[in-house]
Amino acid sequence: MSRLHRRALLGAATLLALPRLAHAWPDRSIRLIVPFAPGGGTDTTARIVAQALTERLGQSVVVENRAGAGGAIGMAQAAQAAPDGYTLVMGHVATHVVNMAVQRNPGYDTARDFVALGITSTAANILVVNPNRQSGINTLQDFVAACRAKPDELSYGTAGVGSPAHITTALFLRTADVKAQHVPYRGGAPATTDLVAGNLDFMFSGASDCIPHIRAGRLRGIAAASSKRLSGAPQIPTVAESGYPDFAFEIWHTLSARRGTPPEVLAKLREATHAALTSPQVIERITAMGVDATPTTGEAAQQRVDRELARWVPMIRAAGITAD
The missing domain is CATH 3.40.190.10 (Periplasmic binding protein-like II)
Structure with a gap:
C-alpha cells in the first residue's frame, strides 16, 4: 500500500470520526421534568440541582413543570422520552413508590422506566x-x-x-x-x-x-416518622423511639434518567450528579429548605428505590389505599 493510499485512508477515518466527536454527549440542553407545580419542595430542589448540573455538564439543564395526578402526568411524560440522557425527572417517594401502589394505571412503571442518578435529600x-x-x-x-x-x-x-x-x-x-x-x-x-x-x-x-x-x-x-431525629427539630423523638421500632416512612427526592440510557452517558450523569449533590453550596441550599441533604451515589440511590418498592407497595396495597 502506497504512502498516499495510507494517507487517504487515514483522512477518511478521521472524517468518519468527526460526527461522533462533534456530537459527544451532551451537545445540547437537557430537560429536567418536575411532575409538580412550581414553588413546591420538589420544584425548588430540582432548580438547585439543575443549576449545579449546568455548571458541571457545560449545557443548560432546563426545568419543565408537568403537574397533575399526584405526579403521574410528568412521570409518564418522562417515561416516554428517548433514553438518551437529554430528559431527566426529579421525583420522590410518592412518584417512585406510592403511585405504583395506589394508582391502577399511572402511565409508567418505576422499575421498568427509570434508573436513579442520586438521592438529593430526605425528610x-x-x-x-x-x-x-x-x-x-x-x-x-x-x-x-x-x-x-x-x-x-x-x-x-x-x-x-x-x-x-x-x-x-x-x-x-x-x-x-x-x-x-x-x-x-x-x-x-x-x-x-x-x-x-x-x-x-x-x-x-x-x-x-x-x-x-x-x-x-x-x-x-x-x-x-424518620429513621433518626430531624436536624430541624431534634427535640422531637422518632416514632421508632416512641414504641414502634420498625416504623419509619421517609420522604426522599431522587433525580432519575430513562432506563436504557447508554452506559457512558449514564456514567457521566451519575458522576456529575454526585459532584453536584456533595458540593457545599448545594448542601447549604437544600438544608435551608428545612430538610436533610443526603447525597448518594447513583448505585446507592437505585438500591434504595428498589428496596422501598419491595417494602412499601405490598403494605400500601394491603392497607387498601387507592387513588382511583
Missing part, C-alpha cells in the same frame, strides 16, 4: 396536634390511647389521597391498630393551617410546614 412528616384542642396528648402513647378511647372520631388532614402524609398516617394507624377520620386537602399547607385553627385533631405534617408552628407554640410535635 419526614411529624405527628403534630393542636395543643388547645388536644391538651392531653404529649407523647405517642397518649396519642394512641386517645384514638382507642374514641375510635374513628379523631380527624386528620393530608395533602390528598395517596400523598406521603396520607400514606404515613394510614400505615401508622394500621401499625398501631387504631382508626381515625381522614380529611383530604389540596395540599399540606392548608391542612396544617386548619390544624392550627383547631379544625382538626392531628396530622403527620411536613417538617417545613409545621416546624415554624411548633417553635411558636401553635402546634405540639409528638413524633417524627
